Amino acid sequence: MIRVAIVGCGKIADQHVQAISRIPGSAVVAVCDREPLMAGQLAERHGITGIYADVGAMLEAARPDAVHVTTPPQSHYSIASLCLGAGSNVYLEKPFTVTAQEAESLIECAEARKLILTAGHNYQFTPEMLAMRRLVHDGFLGGRAVHVESHWSYDLSDTSYVGPLLGNPSHWVRQLPGQLFHNLISHGIARLAEFLDDVSELTASAHQSVQLGRLGGQEVMDELRVVMRDNHGTTASFCFSTQIKPGMNRLRICGAANSITVDLASGSMLRHTSRSHKSYLTFLMPELNEAREQLRNFGRNTMAILRRRLYQDAGMKELIERFYRSIASGGSPPIPYREILLTARLMDAIFNQIRSPRRGHAIEADAD
Numbered sequence: 391m392i393r394v395a396i397v398g399c400g401k402i403a404d405q406h407v408q409a410i411s412r413i414p415g416s417a418v419v420a421v422c423d424r425e426p427l428m429a430g431q432l433a434e435r436h437g438i439t440g441i442y443a444d445v446g447a448m449l450e451a452a453r454p455d456a457v458h459v460t461t462p463p464q465s466h467y468s469i470a471s472l473c474l475g476a477g478s479n480v481y482l483e484k485p486f487t488v489t490a491q492e493a494e495s496l497i498e499c500a501e502a503r504k505l506i507l508t509a510g511h512n513y514q515f516t517p518e519m520l521a522m523r524r525l526v527h528d529g530f531l532g533g534r535a536v537h538v539e540s541h542w543s544y545d546l547s548d549t550s551y552v553g554p555l556l557g558n559p560s561h562w563v564r565q566l567p568g569q570l571f572h573n574l575i576s577h578g579i580a581r582l583a584e585f586l587d588d589v590s591e592l593t594a595s596a597h598q599s600v601q602l603g604r605l606g607g608q609e610v611m612d613e614l615r616v617v618m619r620d621n622h623g624t625t626a627s628f629c630f631s632t633q634i635k636p637g638m639n640r641l642r643i644c645g646a647a648n649s650i651t652v653d654l655a656s657g658s659m660l661r662h663t664s665r666s667h668k669s670y671l672t673f674l675m676p677e678l679n680e681a682r683e684q685l686r687n688f689g690r691n692t693m694a695i696l697r698r699r700l701y702q703d704a705g706m707k708e709l710i711e712r713f714y715r716s717i718a719s720g721g722s723p724p725i726p727y728r729e730i731l732l733t734a735r736l737m738d739a740i741f742n743q744i745r746s747p748r749r750g751h752a753i754e755a756d757a758d
């Protein structure tokens with residue numbers, strides 16, 4: 391039995407508890423929040439007996455095998471350090487830490503204590519992303535990725551999040567180095583990190599949309615574009631937008647032989663083959679092939695829903711389950727530390743550049 395504790399009892403904590411409830415051999419034994427009322431309400435909603443306002447007291451009394459940290463990122467490093475010191479494995483919600491230096495320190499600590507760390511990049515583990523990974527593993531791309539594109543959108547109409555952020559200059563999101571970007575883009579950057587090695591070139595630009603300006607955006611920016619290249623010549627681009635409609639949550643991996651598009655908004659994966667056609671078939675066969683791909687996605691998703699394998703937080707449940715398996719077996723973490731570190735370093739480089747623009751910024755640290 392994996393004994394689990396949750397630190398931080400806000401909105402995302404409910405999703406964690408619900409995902410854990412779907413995993414056999416695991417149970418939430420304690421919840422902790424500096425605001426006792428928040429901890430008490432989460433515990434009451436899910437029938438959890440252990441309620442704490444202090445992380446140290448919780449670790450000593452509950453002795454959890456795993457701690458899920460779902461607090462604002464400024465506290466991730468200190469809480470994770472405390473949990474690792476007490477012998478607990480740690481799941482850190484995104485962003486993993488505020489800086490790459492903090493990420494490196496935590497990973498070194500976990501490795502020294504033979505504990506497991508993971509990042510809350512649950513969108514890496516949706517059914518369509520797992521299907522994409524199997525194709526890549528089987529050589530569908532024809533070798534290393536030549537180019538990778540990641541799109542990530544956020545809807546400003548969600549005033550429950552944007553309103554408090556804009557109305558309070560001291561809001562924790564506005565205290566992050568990357569502000570709004572810092573709290574939202576790690577999912578999209580992590581998808582790129584999977585296919586990149588040491589990044590030697592990176593150029594980022596950011597601005598504020600007219601819509602956010604009308605909402606009283608002040609210094610907050612909400613449109614970000616990034617291009618990069620690694621030491622093997624693989625190029626990548628990242629687009630974060632609050633303005634693109636419909637919103638895009640998409641990954642495209644382009645290979646020397648074939649390419650793949652994953653659309654996480656619709657739970658679909660498209661295979662693009664490099665077959666050539668003669669005459670007018672050039673204008674007919676690509677559409678027919680894409681229709682077949684979409685029909686295959688329709689069938690796969692329909693069966694997954696009927697079999698209760700596809701639901702809103704399927705990616706989170708899959709990631710958590712793999713995290714627990716790695717704890718039980720002493721195996722590798724579900725997300726390689728190389729990818730977690732590269733994601734953190736890319737985010738550092740992006741935020742440094744949009745604060746002090748200069749072309750061709752290189753990642754200073756090795757991502758191995």
